[in-house]
Structures are given as structure tokens and as C-alpha cells.
Amino acid sequence: MNEADIRKYAALMRELELTGLEITEGDQVVRLERGAAPAPLIQAVSAAPSPAPAAEAEDTISIRSPIVGLFYAAPAETAEPYVSLGDRVKKGQTLCIVEAMKLMNEIPAEEDGEIVEICVTNGQMVEYGTELFRLRR
16 A cells, blocks of 8 residues: 555545554555544633532543443344443443444443443444443442
8 A cells, every 4th residue: 555545545544534543455454544624722710619519520431432332232133232221230241342343342341330321322323432421339
């Protein structure tokens, strides 16, 4: 693969707002990744102190996507979802699948707890770090 091809793929990534792309040509594999554009630094000045986080927020943890891919709540279209709102889960229990490049990656619970929020919908594209679930300890 030559530099012109790589530049073409990089331009395509910008156009489609992709964060990663892997191209295989014969026995060559090229992986292109880019970080999100840096957010502008805005400093707010407030006369009142910011409120303390709610006690509930301190009791919850976020389960985030470790990869870019498609979120699936169940192992098959007609199957029941792995978890539902209010379910108690154990550490290591499968919560969902994130499909990346035709590989189904099971996402496990990081701790024991109760599902208090499902932050994404079935079939939704998720980025690295997207919050998938909120779990109350």
C-alpha cells in the first residue's frame, strides 16, 4: 500500500467521522486510528459553588465499551436480552455484545450490582468509552 492510498483512506475517515479503519490487501494489513478532535477549552465562571454529586451517583459505576462496534443486548434477534433494568448481576456476567469486525465481544459486569440504567439501544453504534450501563453497587 502506498502513501497516496493511505491519504485517501485517511480522508475517507474524516469524511465519515470514523475513529478507526483497518484495510487488508493481500498479506498487508494497515490500521488507521484517530482520536476525537480536541474539545475547545471553555472556562465557566460561577458565583455559586457547583452542587455536590448526588449520593446515588456515588453508588453507581459506569460500564463502558472497550471497543468501537455495534451494541447488541441479546445473543440473537429473537432471544431475550442478557440483562434488563433492575436485574441483579454478578461480576463477570455477560451484559451485552459489541460486534467489531464480525467478532462478537461479550462485555462482562465489572462488579456485582443492579442495572439502574441501560444507556444505549440495541443495534446502536458505540465508540470506545461509550457508557453502556450504569450499575448500582
